[in-house]
Amino acid sequence: MNVELISVGTELLLGSVVNTNANYLSKKCAELGLTLYYQTTVGDNYTRLTKVLEECLKRSDIVILTGGLGPTQDDMTKEAVARVLKRDLIIDQHSKDRILEYFHNKSVSLENAQITTNNWKQALTIQGSIVLDNDNGTAPGYIIEDKANNGIKSIILLPGPPSEMIPMFESSVYQYLIGLQDKVLVSKMVKICGIGEAKAETMIEDLINSQTNPTIAPYAKEGEVHFRVTASASTEEEAKQLIWPVIDELKRRFNDNIYSIDENENLEDVVIGLLKKRNMTLTTAESCTGGLLTGRIVNVAGISDVFKEGYITYASEAKMKILGVNKETIDKYGVVSKEVAIEMAEGACKASKSHASIAITGIAGPGGGSQLKPVGLVYIACKVADNIIVKEYNFKGNRQKVRGRAVVSGLDLLRRTLLNIPK
């Protein structure tokens, strides 16, 4: 089946927003075995949107539109779709109730939240459509099956903000699209940390080149490499039988660098899971990352059993006062050094009475670098019970990139320390 995407939004045409929706949906369509030939971006303009949609319906079975469902006059995706499909827009009581509820909850806060007449526009639905609830905003989504144009076409409307679009796609649209096809797909995401993208791809070049079913598709993520392996067959059992030998081969090649093959599990989930199994608590001591590492750890729901407190010690004095780092160590080796990282990791465990810790000290730039200690130099120490590991990193890129890479490396170093994997 052919699918195509229409991204609606003047902000995309002006470059104010990167179109990550098209990227996300393309990935999902590939995963679902749907063929995607075109992505089109068009502004919030009735005439142009109508024309594009007519063209898409001629050449594709499924059209997914994102954006233009907001409350303002600019937003006209629903109006354009209704026009092309020759359907009416009617008030949907269920959507109206949900908008009321949303604002009722919001108005408790002092954020000037207030229902404008615009908001009621979002309760209008296209006649005969399936309404998809939006748990993260006010604009519902819609699925319309239309028989008027060249056979049955599915037209799917989703809100533009990724934080609303992605949960809606995952909770309803994904299953709907599976239902349109007569095959079963089984997919695993092999998640790798500690090997660069180019190297990882070279390591399985033969597999990628000879792939048919399952398919192997690489995705780069900051500091990580993911390979999606997807098998399609007429039954789930059959698809699984196809997929496992490939997963096993990837495991043989990448070994302990694989931290998960579960789509929904990320690096911090794995690390926190390992600590929970061992009944261990964790603390953090951050300098250049300044809270980003802990921010990611705390993103794990139910973290309170494992994590109680962490320290952001940006200044040298804070490292001494809070973590008990010795002044002599700083004077002798510099504040960005293996020795200071070790004392930070030890001091954090002591101060918080935790079993484990991650400590990061480094130069994120743009200033602060020298020939001997350039921007991007980062030391990370992990303590697990009486075992302490420290490692030197040299990251490339700007301040943000250096800090991001340090966070991933810190989590991975703790994972390896907990599992006794060679660093």
Place this chain on the structure above:
Amino acid sequence: MNVELISVGTELLLGSVVNTNANYLSKKCAELGLTLYYQTTVGDNYTRLTKVLEECLKRSDIVILTGGLGPTQDDMTKEAVARVLKRDLIIDQHSKDRILEYFHNKSVSLENAQITTNNWKQALTIQGSIVLDNDNGTAPGYIIEDKANNGIKSIILLPGPPSEMIPMFESSVYQYLIGLQDKVLVSKMVKICGIGEAKAETMIEDLINSQTNPTIAPYAKEGEVHFRVTASASTEEEAKQLIWPVIDELKRRFNDNIYSIDENENLEDVVIGLLKKRNMTLTTAESCTGGLLTGRIVNVAGISDVFKEGYITYASEAKMKILGVNKETIDKYGVVSKEVAIEMAEGACKASKSHASIAITGIAGPGGGSQLKPVGLVYIACKVADNIIVKEYNFKGNRQKVRGRAVVSGLDLLRRTLLNIPK
């Protein structure tokens, strides 16, 4: 003048790569005052690419294509353009020499660098085109001015990798596009915090509806609303005279909710700037945000004058031990309460000897909520010298969204406290 973009590459349709080129070029076109109505992504497919290009040439004056200029058989952008414009492909000696030179330099540093017959494909040029040298790869770019289709059309071909495309655009294409026009553009970004997107747009609906020059375009960002105001005129002075009255009108309407009109300045920059001016230091006490707020503060380069240390006190015990929050306060009001937020803000200033602090305590979910204190309830307290402010928020959405909104609100609350703006 109308411009449109065609991104060529099967990797974009599979979602292996995010289309940052379209975003970059859209921004640049907006900056140049070119009107962009469509972006199309199409695979490395001769038939589909030819069809798309024919359509684009009917409706736009300038078409910019990125990608598909590589050495492999898959890459066929040049072939498709030559076909549509009815021009020949001929060997360009200059491009041939440059490819030789590139490989000569590379083979010193890179293993496996070797000229394949495929590489010579990159020396083929479209008859009558301006060849753009590629200083970062082997694929040259091209500009073709064609008079055959509906007046003069400019067709611009650029390589796909951003590291090659961007320098080529900046060194030659940008000036070329300015030369096509006879006007100057001045643009300002009005950045607003503390008002929802729908409400902000309603507040200036009359201005948006009557806009011609300058234009006003809204952009939503997590917890913020931005309006880009762009004026075009024949001189910079004239453009400025057009833009300032509109900026002043926006200032009258949004008042202190505007935190910046500088494109490159974000909320944390403004807050840190205000503290620097006052020679004040800042600390943080985070619970549910768990480091995200501080992570954002530390993203400001040269933060060390203002920020020395911060505390992530996730557990109640940590709030008592590190920040001196009273056990009685927690028992009486609960750990998510105004009273605890205030004691956290006070304790953080005391522990770190800082002049100012932001303290956040809340329920990010998914668990931990109750009828009285639901998921999304967050208290933020800001202390500035002897002044202390506390505010209650009710955020919607998942754990990540609640935490993200709390971070923005914390920064904005401190900004308002520093400027004595009514909260």
